[in-house]
Amino acid sequence: MSARTLTNVVNDQTVALNALIYGYAGHSLVTPHAALQQIWWTEERINQKVTPEFVTSRLQPQERERLTSPVGFGDLSDDTYIEWILEKARRLFLVLAEVGEAARIFAVVDRSWDDDDLPLQMDDIEQLDLSNRRDNHANSRFYHTQFSFLLRELRDGVHIDFAPNEEVPLEYVQNLPAAVSLQNWSRVHLPKRPQEVYVRRRFALGNAEEPDAFASDFMMDVESARMVEHDHIAPVWASYTAKGTGFIVTPFVGQHTLRTFIDHRNPTQYQKLLKPDRRWLVLNWLHCLADAIATLHQNGFCHSAIRPSNILIDEKNAIAFSDIGSLEIFQKDKRPDPMDVYVYGAPEAHIDPSAFDPGASAAAPTTIPTTKHTSIISKSSSGSSASNTSQRQKLTKVPSPDFSGFNFGFKKTQPAQKARSRVHETEKADVFSLGCVFLEIVTFMLKKKPHDFLKHRSSKQKINTGGKNSRTDSSFHANLDKVDTWMETLEKASFEHDDDAFRAIPPILDLIRNMLSRAPAVRPTARDVRDKLLDIILHETAIPDIHCGDHKHDIAYAPSSDGDSSAASLRTMSTMSSTESDTDTIRMSTSSDTTGLTSILDSYSDRATLSGISESDADSIRTIE
Structure with missing residues (x-):
């Protein structure tokens, strides 16, 4: 052997x-x-690599003596060549060393060039006379090599437009989620941080005829998503564009959708919990989802796509909406079941709304506060990117009276309409869909089969199309009487359990009945739903901690009539810091923490328009306000 x-x-x-x-x-x-280590030239790595010893090792003996001499334009600077390299031109030296022309660093310094001048254009590179060794491709190699050392790292709150020849500093994580519908969202990590996993979603920015047709829409949706921060709405941690595609990166890594979690019936991560903890978890889910929708409505947004397939659950059983459903671009990378829109939709979405609330009046327009974010744009051979100022109809906006007296410079596309608005119906449609989701969660908590619930509420509807006389309809809005009998079944089942968590089920079912009212005006608001849930959980159970119990996302609303809202803050088990990271680029080392108020002042039709956004392009920085 x-x-x-x-x-x-x-x-x-x-x-x-x-x-x-x-x-x-x-x-x-x-x-x-983890064993495959990719080399990324981060700021930290460059600083560790380019040392006085490294610089001298790449130069001839006669050239090394010149390093300690004052720079050629000594009247303007007291630096020596080695000081200039180490303080201002580490990247330039690395590029020259990589192409075998380290000695040309003296010509670079004599022109007072530094790393802030990168990337160099071909006209500038030709001034260095790199082809003195009969290498006709030296200039081209320098041009392409420089991008390997111009790594711009993604950070919290920034947007980067990468040039076609730039490297995007992300590595794939080969780990698929349990939910098949989530497997097309890749998982990535930043260089040298394999334990910090993110989910990356991608969206086409155009088509063959118009490569940038949706670029402005993408940026608009990214900025809109950042307007609302909540623990249970997957955040946009960073965003970027590259090669005609837009990407968003979020730290919320879903393993299941609520749909797959319920259908699985016994997910491993759920089974690991003690039985009392499972019940507290589910009750917390109800309250947290209601708080997320209440926060959306208070900030002037409607979700418009509340259904189990749009709700994520991570490996620690944390729950969150995958995004704001009314952001159209963010829906383009999903594979939705066409029936879900119908099944979980409100009655007024499928029937003439005038039958429900003919006397409603229009809501007054308002403004929405937001935070200014910095967008980093790459400088490429073709110059900086031109901003796309196209407009489109966007989000359903709802009133926020606290800011209604201010105008921050956004132009109204239309005057406030006196005709009846559908804003309140859209808000109330969210409440109806949320009630459907709540009922599925309670069904899961009581260990009832989702298929049995589906079968129970299904009915035959007469049709005269496709050669058929009837079809099966399992929607909530078309079978409210059967949904009510199912809730009676759940209520009886809750009495069979001794655990005090089940004492909350009957009043929760009463709340769900109100949420599923056929008439929108009868339904409670999302804020009322959240406050009522908190009251039920506090008074009917001995739950040790209530997530989101402090309602810290509320913005300048009148105090709730519920006297226990303040008491809940003493029992909350989570806090969240809303800090804005500094935005760094290879061309700007300063940070900005400027916070501005941006108004979105629109007419209140079904879809409002985000308009009047002004952009200021300055070299490589674009600020979207």
Whole structure:
């Protein structure tokens, strides 16, 4: 037998090396991904690499003596060449060393160039005379190599427009979620941070005829999503565009949708909890989802797509909406079930709304506060990107009376209409859909089969199309009487349990009945739903902690009539810091924490228009206000 060698040992390194050699290292689920180390020239790595020893090692002996001499334009600076390199031109030196022309760093410094001048255009590169070794491709190699050292890292709250030849500093995480519908959302991590996993979603910015047709829509939706911060709405941590595609990155990593979680019936992460903790978890879910929708409505947005497939659950059983459903761009990367829109839709969405509330009046327009974010734009050979100022109809806006007296400079597209608005119906439609979701969650809590609920509420509807006389309708709005009998079944089932968590079920079902009222005007607001849930949980159970119990996302609303809202803050189990990270670029080292108020002042039709947004382009920085 031959001796056992290192190559015969099966470990993470050898498996990864084998995968890399045969070309499937980036895609195999069985490859130890952490063993594959990709080199990223981050700021930290560049500072560690470019030292006085490194610089001298790349120069000839006669050239090294010049390093300690004053720079050629000594009248303007007291720096020596080595000081200029270490303080201002580390990247430039790395690029020159990579293409074998380290000695040209003196010509670079004599022109007072530094890293802030990168990326250099071909006209500038030709001034360095890199082709003195009969290398006709030296200039081209410099141009392409410089982008490897111009790594712009994604950070919280920034947007970057990457040039086609720039590297995006993200690495794939080969780990698929349990929910098949979530598997097209890739998982990534930042360089050297494999434990910090993010979900990345991608959206086409145009089509063959108009490559940038949706670019402004994408940016508008990103800024709109950042207007609302809540623990239970997956945040846009960072965003970027690259090669005609827009991307958003979120730290909320869903393993299941609520749909797959309920259909699974016994998810492993749920089974690991003690039985009392499972019940507290589900009751907290109800309150947290209601608080998220209440926050959306207070900030002037409607969700418009509340259904189990749009709600995520991570590996720690935290729950969150995947996004704001009324942001159209964010819906384009999903694979929705067409029936879900109908099944969980409100009655007024499928029937003439005039039958429900003919006397309603229009709501007064208002303004919405937001935070200014900085957008980083790449400088490429074609210059800075031109901003797209196209407009479109966007979000359903609702009144926020506290800011109605202010005008921050946004132009009204239309005067306030006196005709009846559908804003309140849209808000109330969210409440109806949320009630449907709540009923599915309570059904799960009582260990009833979702298929039995579906079968119970289904009915035959007469039709005269497609050669058929009837079809099965399992929607909530078309079968409210059957939905009510199902709630009676759940109420009886709750009395069979001794745990005090089940004492909350009957009053919660009464609340759901109000949420599922056929007439929109009869339904409670999302804020009322949240406050009532808090009151029920506090008085009917001995729950140790109430998530979101302090209602910290409320904005300048009148105090709730519920006297226990303040008491809940003493029992909350989570806090959240709303800090805005500094925005760094390779061309700007300063940070800005300027917070502005931006108004979105629109007419109150079904879809309002985000308009009047002014942009200011300054070199590589674009601020969207």
